[in-house]
Amino acid sequence: MARHTEPVLDWASDFDILDPGYVSDPFPIWEELRRRCPVAHTSRRASTWMPTRYEDVVRIAHDPERFSSAAVGVIPPVGEGTGEPPEPGEVLLAYGLPPITADPPLHTWTRRLLLPWFSHRRVEGYAATTRSIASRLVESFADRGAADAAADYAQQIPARVIGLVLGVPEALSDTFTGWVRDFLEFADDDERRVAGGLAMFRYLSGELERRREEPGDDLLTDLLGARVHEGPVDDAVILGMAMLVLVAGVDTTWSAIGASLWHLATHDDDRHRLVAEPELLPIAVEELLRAYAPVTMGRLVTEDTEVGGCPMAAGERVLLNFAAANRDPEAFPEADRVVLDRAHNRHVAFGSGIHRCAGSNLARMELAVALEEWLRRIPEFHLAPGAEVRWAGGQVRGPRTVPVRFPPSGAQA
Amino acid sequence: MRIRVDEGRCQGHARCFALAPELFSVDDYGLSTALRDGEVPVELEAKARLAIANCPECAVEEVGP
Ligand code: HEM
Numbered sequence: 190m191a192r193h194t195e196p197v198l199d200w201a202s203d204f205d206i207l208d209p210g211y212v213s214d215p216f217p218i219w220e221e222l223r224r225r226c227p228v229a230h231t232s233r234r235a236s237t238w239m240p241t242r243y244e245d246v247v248r249i250a251h252d253p254e255r256f257s258s259a260a261v262g263v264i265p266p267v268g269e270g271t272g273e274p275p276e277p278g279e280v281l282l283a284y285g286l287p288p289i290t291a292d293p294p295l296h297t298w299t300r301r302l303l304l305p306w307f308s309h310r311r312v313e314g315y316a317a318t319t320r321s322i323a324s325r326l327v328e329s330f331a332d333r334g335a336a337d338a339a340a341d342y343a344q345q346i347p348a349r350v351i352g353l354v355l356g357v358p359e360a361l362s363d364t365f366t367g368w369v370r371d372f373l374e375f376a377d378d379d380e381r382r383v384a385g386g387l388a389m390f391r392y393l394s395g396e397l398e399r400r401r402e403e404p405g406d407d408l409l410t411d412l413l414g415a416r417v418h419e420g421p422v423d424d425a426v427i428l429g430m431a432m433l434v435l436v437a438g439v440d441t442t443w444s445a446i447g448a449s450l451w452h453l454a455t456h457d458d459d460r461h462r463l464v465a466e467p468e469l470l471p472i473a474v475e476e477l478l479r480a481y482a483p484v485t486m487g488r489l490v491t492e493d494t495e496v497g498g499c500p501m502a503a504g505e506r507v508l509l510n511f512a513a514a515n516r517d518p519e520a521f522p523e524a525d526r527v528v529l530d531r532a533h534n535r536h537v538a539f540g541s542g543i544h545r546c547a548g549s550n551l552a553r554m555e556l557a558v559a560l561e562e563w564l565r566r567i568p569e570f571h572l573a574p575g576a577e578v579r580w581a582g583g584q585v586r587g588p589r590t591v592p593v594r595f596p597p598s599g600a601q602a
Numbered sequence: 603m604r605i606r607v608d609e610g611r612c613q614g615h616a617r618c619f620a621l622a623p624e625l626f627s628v629d630d631y632g633l634s635t636a637l638r639d640g641e642v643p644v645e646l647e648a649k650a651r652l653a654i655a656n657c658p659e660c661a662v663e664e665v666g667p
């Protein structure tokens with residue numbers, strides 16, 4: 190069961206990132222916090238700090254010794270610290286989901302094994318298939334004049350692309366998406382989170398056994414053959430890594446595509462501009478990532494320290510709110526405005542430091558291709574009248590429904 | 603203009619390469635290096651400045667004329 194959320198009376202001393210108002214519109218809250226108390230605190234669930242300034246977020250991300258990735262979840266599991274027995278999924282994944290849940294040295298070598306799978310070169314090889322997935326989806330609703338840009342489109346792309354990397358059939362993509370949502374999006378509902386994690390674990394264990402018999406050209410086969418410190422990699426590490434690729438690559442990218450289409454549906458000037466100047470796309474993609482950065486990560490404080498004048502004690506948690514950092518006016522003039530051709534943009538939507546998103550090349554390609562294919566076929570679209578846009582929040586923020594209307598293809602725009 | 607990628611800072615975001623593929627190369631691990639020993643042709647100086655201003659790790663630097 191999901192836990193009940195009490196209303197927040199003071200964001201500086203009692204914040205709650207699952208508060209429905211925060212999930213749908215966190216921007217004014219961050220702005221107030223930056224002015225009044227840039228490092229907010231809460232005692233809900235666990236003693237947790239939340240810096241909202243770019244400078245503080247980047248400093249913490251660059252200090253993995255004091256801020257460990259042993260607790261990256263933004264919502265601590267219910268039983269944590271209470272002496273309750275660990276959950277089944279935790280025992281099976283003795284090494285967590287490296288590299289994201291790991292500190293050096295485990296982080297260093299597991300990250301190195303993953304990186305080549307998401308290199309610039311390899312990602313170019315996935316672009317053509319991604320484009321055909323996207324264009325097939327657009328064709329399926331282009332002549333209807335209405336679609337849900339999140340559920341019918343954004344949500345459908347990343348699981349299919351990750352399937353290519355993992356070497357699993359496209360038909361399974363909806364199942365993947367369901368597991369990942371259970372695991373991440375409903376993190377406050379322990380039963381659902383554990384069930385999603387276990388289902389993924391069982392499926393990937395089966396796939397790993399299959400690759401032992403029938404090797405393919407995919408990540409699992411590659412990890413089975415890898416040698417580190419002159420030995421093979423422990424199965425539990427391989428499974429943790431494979432699970433991470435699934436978990437990290439689906440909700441995140443889908444949220445970024447959905448938020449970008451929501452922005453274009455609700456901002457006529459930006460939509461017209463992007464259609465008229467398609468060469469802006471790569472820079473516009475970075476700006477949309479800045480403005481709607483989907484991911485917030487957690488860290489565990491390992492020794493008493495201080496950030497932005499705020500004392501933090503060993504054992505406390507910190508949220509790396511990359512989205513709030515990206516809206517800091519000290520780092521980005523007119524931070525709350527989307528400027529499609531923003532030329533100076535050191536945004537941290539993909540994090541910063543040693544955990545920088547290993548899949549960022551893939552995510553950027555998917556976002557650019559998804560927007561390009563949509564705009565090519567549906568250049569003119571807007572939110573359906575009276576539409577309710579629902580945002581999910583927590584670890585990953587993005588719209589779950591974006592009902593839009595457009596002139597059906599064949600009709601004159 | 604001459605530029606350099608600080609190996610200790612670069613985390614492989616590849617923003618530099620995306621903005622100025624004429625000036626950088628990235629390896630399979632994302633590590634970027636400046637081509638031609640960092641020598642920037644005059645017509646590419648604007649692009650080099652963009653790369654400097656967009657690297658999230660502040661790893662691209664101007665090191666000389
Ligand atoms: C727009 C989409 C995406 C966003 C915004 C995003 C964001 C992030 C962020 C902020 C981190 C840093 C975590 C930390 O500091 O603790 C991260 C790490 C990671 N991401 Fe992504 N991500 C996206 C898509 C992807 C994709 C498509 C993949 C590939 C499958 C992926 C794989 C990873 C991995 C493996 C890590 C762990 C890297 C490490 O710990 O060294 N991500 N991502």
Ligand code: SF4
Nearest residue numbers: 612613615616618657
């Ligand atoms: S943008 Fe910066 S961190 Fe990224 S590859 Fe280039 S130099 Fe490295």
